[in-house]
Every structure is written in structure tokens, then in C-alpha cells.
Amino acid sequence: MAASATTLTEAQVEALTTRVQHALDHDLALPPEDVRLLLDALMTLAKLQAGIKSRRVGLHKLRKLAGLVDASEKLSSLLGTATGKSGSRKASSRSPATSAEPPAVEAVPPTVEHHALEDVSKGDDCPECETGKLYKYDPASFVRIESQPPFNAVQHVAERLRCNACGVFITATLPDSVLQDGGRGQKYGYGARALMAMNKYFAGHPFYRQGTLNQLLGVPMTASTIFDQCEHLANDLKPVHDTLLKLAADAWLYHIDDTGNRILDQKPVMKRSRHDGRERLRSGIHTSGMIAEQGDGPPLVLYQTSLSHAGELLDDVLRLRSDGSPPPLVMSDALSSNHVSRTPLRIALCNAHGRRNFADLVVHFPEEAEAVLTRYQLIWQHDTEATEQQMTAAQRLAHHRKHSLPVMEDIRRYGADRLAANAAEANSSFGQAVNYFNKHFDGLSAFCRQEGAPLDNNRMERGLKLPIRNRKNAMFFKSAAGAAIADVITSVIATCAAAGINPLTYLRSVQRHASEARQSPQSWLPWTYQSHSSQDVKAA
Incomplete structure (x- = not known):
């Protein structure tokens, strides 16, 4: 539950x-509105306490956690200007690789209903002027x-006959449209x-919310019933999910990250x-996420919720990797939990995380934060140019090596100069x-040295x-x-969305052909x- 930003005066x-x-x-x-205010205050206090315990959380980040300032990390929001000092730039349409929206799924064509003219027909006299003749028009x-x-809810009543000698039942055959949505006797x-x-x-x-809504709309079903039906679906999808894992093992690029979660029965x-x-x-x-790029196929999106981190998920997947495959490229943040223990890798680190370290300094080090952020802005502009010009991977690498690598080195040099000048303590x-930037410079600048290396991990975020x-x-x-049921179903749905599949x-089709x-x-x-x-497909 997230605490809302509630501002109260002293009175x-x-x-x-x-x-x-x-x-x-x-x-x-207490009235409900007072209970809500107290709950928001408690949640805010809990966030602040957790932030204070962390040595890396500064005042600006604490203010963001408390909801007192805008959480946006855009340069204009951080610096309080329209475009920052680098000047304005035309907004450009983003490619599916960088867009926040999944590829568009083909629209379902509308059902067509024809409404015929009943009072007049072709060749009749015009009822308005009574002079002209009517002819066919669009x-x-x-x-x-x-x-x-x-x-x-549809009740299917099939007629039956019974033999008075042997007692056999003869039941009417159900139409294909009914059998395609489930076997005989299947309720859901x-x-x-x-x-x-x-x-x-x-x-x-949640299941209980779905049950309440359906009951309100006149089709009651319990939360446990909805869970049971999702379990049936997950059982049918499990072979497909296992195949996605095997295909992901031979990917050339992985985006990985994780987020905290809870399993009540897990000890x-x-x-x-x-x-x-x-x-x-x-x-x-944690729920670990992975986007595996196959190269010649759609991306594979996989999730795993367990006592593990994203690096352990990748370790499990890479155990299935074919012998002789080249080292894959892995995009993640710099946390050690994202490291892989066995397979040789090529590492690319997320520049959004590297930039965020400076974005959180706008309160205490405004001059230094602005200097680094305006330089970082150029890097994303260069990447946008590569996308807009539809450069190949080799052309994009050459473009970044020429334009972005000097900027990355300039950021590193600027930080060293400021520390040497005692503008800030180490x-x-x-x-x-x-x-952080210096320690992980090779991973942060991988997009300038390795063909196809992403600039950030925003896709997995x-x-x-x-x-x-x-x-x-x-x-x-x-x-x-x-x-586990959630992991299977969410992985398949997310992979469909990434591939532009309804x-x-x-x-429905996989259930229909489960065997x-x-x-x-x-x-x-x-x-x-x-x-x-x-x-x-025709029936859909």
C-alpha cells in the first residue's frame, strides 16, 4: 500500500x-477520513524510517519518498526550467523498442449489421420531390x-431419448461453437x-474484487472459483512456458531486474x-523479470517469484544454453544480486541508474547535478537520433562511439576535477x-563498445x-x-503483448488444443x- 502525499497545516x-x-x-x-489521514501518516513515517537507515538516501530522495516533491527525473522537472540549458528539442515518435506501450495488436473487426430500406426501393419515385427516381448509393x-x-451464463439443454429395453441414452450433439469453448459439462x-x-x-x-464485481453484474462467482479456473489455465500453458524458458537460454541479449514481493506461506x-x-x-x-532477445524472433518475457534474485533466474536459464553459444549480453543495474556465477557474459549497466545518482543531488549540489545531467541528456539524444535514422546495430555503435563516448569520458573527468578542487568531499x-560512475564505467559505457548494447534497462523496469x-x-x-501460477500466466501474457499477439x-486456442x-x-x-x-483465428 502506497502512502498518498497529504499536506496538513499546523492548525x-x-x-x-x-x-x-x-x-x-x-x-x-474515529471517522473514516481521520483513519485515512493517520494511515497515510504511518505509511509515510515507515518510508522515512527505512530511508534514514539507508546511508545512500539523501534529503531530496527522502522528500520524494514522503511525496513532498515531484518524483519525475526529467531534466526540466529537476532544474525547474522548460528545457534545461541544452535547448529545446522536437518531440519524436519512439520506436517499439523504447516505447512504454507494447506493439499494437491487430484490431478485432466490428460485427457488421445491415439495415435495409423497407418503405422504398431502387427505381421508386422520390418521396421528397415526387419528380426524380431513386438509385443505388453508398x-x-x-x-x-x-x-x-x-x-x-448460458444454460445448454440437450434433448435426450432413452431406450425402454436396454436403457441407453441418446443425447443431442452440441454444436461446434459450444464445444470450441469447453468440453461437455464444463461450466467455465x-x-x-x-x-x-x-x-x-x-x-x-484481485480475485475477490472480480468476484464482487461479477456478483454485482448478476453472474456470481467466488474468489476461490476464479483462482481454480486460473489454475486450469496455467496447467494448459505450462508446456508453452517451459518451451519459452528453453528458447530464452539461447538468447543473445537479456534485460533482468527484480522487485520485492510476499508469499505468506513461504518460510x-x-x-x-x-x-x-x-x-x-x-x-x-522477489519477483524477477527477464526479457530475452532471440535475434530472429520476438522477445521472450519471463517472471519468477521465489526466494531468489534476477541473477539466480538468469543462472537457471543459462544452464539450458546450447554448448558453443557465444557469451550473451546482459543489461541490468550494478547490484551484485544480478551477477551470474557460471557462464561468461558481456555486461552492460543501466545508465538510468547512473544518472539517478546525480538527479538526487539537485538540492545539495545543484551546480554539479546540472552539469552532469545536461551532459547525460546528450547521450539519450544521440540514441534517439540512431533510432529515428533507423541505423543498423553497427552504425549505431559507430554513432555512439563518435558522439557519446566523449560525453561519458567528460562526465568522468568532470567528477574527478570537482573532487580534486575540493568542491565536494569524496x-x-x-x-x-x-x-559509482567511475567504478562501473565499463558497464555504463558498454553501448559505446559493444554492438547492440542498450543504453538503459527501462524496458525491464x-x-x-x-x-x-x-x-x-x-x-x-x-x-x-x-x-508459480502467476509466473506462468503473466509470462505468457507479457510475451504475447511483446509480440503483438492478442x-x-x-x-483460448491453447486451451482448446491443450493435448x-x-x-x-x-x-x-x-x-x-x-x-x-x-x-x-476465424472464430475469434
Whole structure:
């Protein structure tokens, strides 16, 4: 639960304190609005305490945590100017690789309904002037978006006959349109299961909220029922998910990151460290995310919620890597938990994190922060130019090596000069930001030295919004099994979105052909299933 930014005057704080004390003295209940104010205050206090315990959190970051300042890291917001000192620049359309939105899914064509003229026909006299004749003309057309409940209950009544001699039942055959949405006697159709899962794992609507909404709309179903249907869907998707893991093992580029999560039934366990082999008690639960670029195919998006970090997920995936494959390129932040212990790698580090260290210094070191941020702005401008000009990977590398590498070296030189001039101490927040930049310079400047290396890890940061959205609404998983179900379904939905495939149509098709998907999952990936399911695509 996130604390909202609530600003109270001194008089309002005094009045709230008086009301709380009055309620305590007379054993009264506080009104809901006062309870909300107190809850916001407690959440803000908890964030501040956690920030104060961290040695790397300065005043500006504490103010952001408390919601007192804008959390934006745009140069114009940080420096309080329209464009910063580097001048204005035309806004440009971003490519799918850098856009916050997934590739557009092909629009579902509208249902066409014809409305015929009933009173007149072609060749009749004009009813207005009574002189001319009517002739065929282009029809008038418009599109109306209609609403309907997410789920509808349909009772199928099949006629039956029974032999009075042997007692055999003869039951009417169900039409194909019914059987394509589930077997005989199946209460919740494939489409209903797919929609329940998308509401939960993409839209972030908890099971109980879905149940309450459906009951309000006249189709009651419990939260446990919705979970059961999602479990059925996850079982059908598991072979596809396992195949995605195998394909990801041979990717040439990985974006990885993780975010905290909760599993109520998960107890701390002893796990052997990947780095020194010593066993340690592990209790921190994270949802790790990975975007694996295949090179000649759509990106693969995978999630794992467990007692592990993103580096451990990548370690598990790379165990499946084919022998003789070249070292992959890995984009992440500089945390040691993102390191891989066995496979040789080429490392690229996120410049958004490197820049953020300086963005947090605008209060105490405004001159130094502005100098570094305006230089960093040039790097993203150069990357945008490469995208707009549709440069190849080799051309982009040459472009950055010529224009961006001198800027990166200038930032490093500027930081060293300021510390040498005693403008800031080495153990100050500015000194720590400079030390981070220098220590990880090779990884931060990898986009100037390695072909195809990304500039930042923003794609994975955006990809983690799916599990974060679910965490903010549902707050936790009850068990590791529930987390595993979420990982399978969220991974498949996110991979569909990244490939521009309609997830609802795909999830229905895989359920309909579950036995075939188990035998040959490679034929039922989001970008291959249509050739084996042409009838499903037409039906969708």
C-alpha cells in the first residue's frame, strides 16, 4: 500500500490530534477520513524510517519518498526550467523498442449489421420531390461501441431419448461453437478462464474484487472459483512456458531486474550462495523479470517469484544454453544480486541508474547535478537520433562511439576535477555518485563498445509493472503454488503483448488444443499457433 502525499497545516494537525485524543478519552470510533489521514501518516513515517537507515538516501530522495516533491527525473522537472540549458528539442515518435506501450495488436473487426430500406426501393419515385427516381448509393455507416457484462451464463439443454429395453441414452450433439469453448459439462469456458486470468495478472484485479464485481453484474462467482479456473489455465500453458524458458537460454541479449514481493506461506530457508558456496538463511522474496532477445524472433518475457534474485533466474536459464553459444549480453543495474556465477557474459549497466545518482543531488549540489545531467541528456539524444535514422546495430555503435563516448569520458573527468578542487568531499553524496560512475564505467559505457548494447534497462523496469500492479492490489500470494501460477500466466501474457499477439485469442486456442500443445509446444507458441489453429483465428 502506497502512502498518498497529504499536506496538513499546523492548525489541521492540531485539530486532528485533538479529535484523536477525544476519541481515546471517550472510547469513540474515529471517522473514516481521520483513519485515512493517520494511515497515510504511518505509511509515510515507515518510508522515512527505512530511508534514514539507508546511508545512500539523501534529503531530496527522502522528500520524494514522503511525496513532498515531484518524483519525475526529467531534466526540466529537476532544474525547474522548460528545457534545461541544452535547448529545446522536437518531440519524436519512439520506436517499439523504447516505447512504454507494447506493439499494437491487430484490431478485432466490428460485427457488421445491415439495415435495409423497407418503405422504398431502387427505381421508386422520390418521396421528397415526387419528380426524380431513386438509385443505388453508398450506404450510411457508423461504428458503435456497445457494453456487456464480462461474463454471461448460458444454460445448454440437450434433448435426450432413452431406450425402454436396454436403457441407453441418446443425447443431442452440441454444436461446434459450444464445444470450441469447453468440453461437455464444463461450466467455465476457455474464454471465461482467459478473461479471468487477464483481469488478475494483467489488469491487477484481485480475485475477490472480480468476484464482487461479477456478483454485482448478476453472474456470481467466488474468489476461490476464479483462482481454480486460473489454475486450469496455467496447467494448459505450462508446456508453452517451459518451451519459452528453453528458447530464452539461447538468447543473445537479456534485460533482468527484480522487485520485492510476499508469499505468506513461504518460510526462510538455508540456501547456498552462488559466489562463496556458504549457506545462508534466505527470507527475501522477489519477483524477477527477464526479457530475452532471440535475434530472429520476438522477445521472450519471463517472471519468477521465489526466494531468489534476477541473477539466480538468469543462472537457471543459462544452464539450458546450447554448448558453443557465444557469451550473451546482459543489461541490468550494478547490484551484485544480478551477477551470474557460471557462464561468461558481456555486461552492460543501466545508465538510468547512473544518472539517478546525480538527479538526487539537485538540492545539495545543484551546480554539479546540472552539469552532469545536461551532459547525460546528450547521450539519450544521440540514441534517439540512431533510432529515428533507423541505423543498423553497427552504425549505431559507430554513432555512439563518435558522439557519446566523449560525453561519458567528460562526465568522468568532470567528477574527478570537482573532487580534486575540493568542491565536494569524496564521502559526500556527490562523491559517492562519482565513485559509482567511475567504478562501473565499463558497464555504463558498454553501448559505446559493444554492438547492440542498450543504453538503459527501462524496458525491464516497465516490464516489472505487471507484477508490481498485482502486488499493489492483491498485496501478496498465499502460497508458492499461487506464485508459480502467476509466473506462468503473466509470462505468457507479457510475451504475447511483446509480440503483438492478442492474448485472449491465444489463451483460448491453447486451451482448446491443450493435448496438442503438450505433445508439440513449439507449434503452439504465440507467434506459431495461428498456422495450426486457423479455425480458431476465424472464430475469434
